[in-house]
Amino acid sequence: MGFAVRRTSRAYVRPSGATPAGSLELSIIDRVVGLRHLVRSLHVFSPRAGGGQSPARVVQEALGKALVDYYPFAGRFVDGAGGPGSARVECTGEGAWFVEAVAGCSLADVNHLDHPLIIPEDDLLPDAAPGVQPLDLPLMMQVTEFTCGGFVVGLISVHTMADGLGAGQFINAVGDYARGLLKPMVSPIWAREAIPSPPKLPPGPPPELKMFQLRHFTVDVSLDSVGKVKSDYFHSTGQRCSTFDVAIAKTWQARTRALRLPDPSSRVKLCFFANTRHLMNSAWPATGKDGVAGAGFYGNCFYPVAVAAASGEVEAADVAGVVGIIREAKARLPVEFARWAVADFKDDPYELSFTYDSLFVSDWTRLGFLEADYGWGTPSHVIPFAYYPFMAVAIIGAPPVPKTGARIMTQCVEDEHLPAFKEEIKSFDK
The missing domain is CATH 3.30.559.10 (Chloramphenicol acetyltransferase-like domain)
Structure with missing residues (x-):
């Protein structure tokens, strides 16, 4: 061909x-x-x-x-x-x-x-x-x-x-x-x-990585569907939320419903990695055209935000309600990062565990890749491949130009849960 x-x-x-x-x-x-x-x-x-x-x-x-x-x-x-x-x-x-x-x-x-x-x-x-x-x-x-x-x-x-x-x-x-x-x-x-350097805890045994047979699934969700959840969340809380909040809330809920856990009190977990450059004001002077602390720093400067809830709560809520659970965890970021910086923690937040009841999410829409221009204009499409057989993953990106909305790229469920997961995700736009 x-x-x-x-x-x-x-x-x-x-x-x-x-x-x-x-x-x-x-x-x-x-x-x-x-x-x-x-x-x-x-x-x-x-x-x-x-x-x-x-x-x-x-x-x-x-x-x-x-x-x-x-x-x-x-x-x-x-x-x-x-x-x-x-x-x-x-x-x-x-x-x-x-x-x-x-x-x-x-x-x-x-x-x-x-x-x-x-x-x-x-x-x-x-x-x-x-x-x-x-x-x-x-x-x-x-x-x-x-x-x-x-x-x-x-x-x-x-x-x-x-x-x-x-x-x-x-x-x-x-x-x-x-x-x-x-x-x-x-x-x-x-x-x-x-970057803070708190004393590390004595290393324990290396984590046992169970390999899953995770299947790929990609879906685009419309701006109208995302906008409706944003509006619902604003009317119920008086606060705004992001497209990322909505996309990961729907994905987490769809996955939780697809798992059909028999005990509604079973805990399901979500983890994403939040930028912490804005929390480093005392360490970095304000530089750059916008006076942003640490502008130009290109090392790793993030904190794992962990969210956990009863599976029944995630399943029963509307999407705006799941957004609320996620945003409560995001609101704790400054305090939790500050506590980590002075070694005020029992478990190292950067030592992650990978289980089938945990979903890891990454946002590729705000990293700057969509703005890169080599003289031929910005890219029509960016395709990440950040998938691992021991880690249930969802990546939030953008569909190719001229399409609009959010693209959710997943490798997060095995065969037995894939049909229900697809149905739940696709129902978002109905």
């Missing part, structure tokens, strides 16, 4: 200018062992007028410039005496792995990579770099050009270096250089020492 992808060039892209050498210490959050994993995503750019330039060459040159500012991305992770939990970054300047590729079709031929993918994701993501363990290499990138002039950026990064906001900030810096700016619009700061 002509949908083959052929890789034409592979190389390390080094910083285009001089960069500091030596070791950089990571924060206590960066060094959470569970964050030493690969984050994979595809960023789809529709054909636009680009002056006949090759997107791959433009992005490659811009990447070299951005790696001067973000030089740790050109280094390597090295474990300390304590293993991955004591990792650091060696600023070697060896570079990020970069692959050029061409596809034998247009984006229209493959439905602009809307769900379900017609081209396997692994064809559009960079293949392994030689001579280095993937988890020691902070960044890998592939640019695949299509016959129509559109292209896809396949990105693989290690979560240890940056959280979602940090990775989005870096990708926007590459875009700034690609569009001809002389420096990134946001100047990066390392500042890992500003």
Whole structure:
């Protein structure tokens, strides 16, 4: 059918200018062992007028410039005496792995990579770099050009270096250089020492990871349905809520109903990762055009927000009621983060447990990826792949342009619960 992808060039892209050498210490959050994993995503750019330039060459040159500012991305992770939990970054300047590729079709031929993918994701993501363990290499990138002039950026990064906001900030810096700016619009700061470092508890045995047979399911929910819940919540509480609040409330409720737990007092759990940069005012001066504390920080700066409720309560409530449960947990964030910062806790909140009654949710709509522009406009679509067989996951994203609404991408139930879960989610728009 002509949908083959052929890789034409592979190389390390080094910083285009001089960069500091030596070791950089990571924060206590960066060094959470569970964050030493690969984050994979595809960023789809529709054909636009680009002056006949090759997107791959433009992005490659811009990447070299951005790696001067973000030089740790050109280094390597090295474990300390304590293993991955004591990792650091060696600023070697060896570079990020970069692959050029061409596809034998247009984006229209493959439905602009809307769900379900017609081209396997692994064809559009960079293949392994030689001579280095993937988890020691902070960044890998592939640019695949299509016959129509559109292209896809396949990105693989290690979560240890940056959280979602940090990775989005870096990708926007590459875009700034690609569009001809002389420096990134946001100047990066390392500042890992500003992250609180409470004494860690003695490590217990490694968690037993039970592998589930979780199935993928993706659905789009309309702005009208989301707006109705927002209105219901406002009328009952006098407070506003976000699209993310509504999307995860419906997903959690749909999953809980699908599980059909026999005891309505059984606890079901929800976890998402809240940005805490705004809680670091005493550690970071206000910088940037908006005077935001810590503007430019690209390390991991988040706190796991844990929500738990009786399954019967989640099942019986309307969606606005489930939003209320979630927002109560969000309201506790400043106090819980402050207590963690001074080691006032019994259980380490960053030591997560993965059970079938727990749902983990990630929001990809506010990370900055949808604003990245390499000179061909912003992406029509961003596709994250953050799924693990031991972890029930839902990702909130956006459907491809020009569609509107919220896209809920899940791998969170096994076969026996999938039909009921689909029916519950789809009922949201009825």
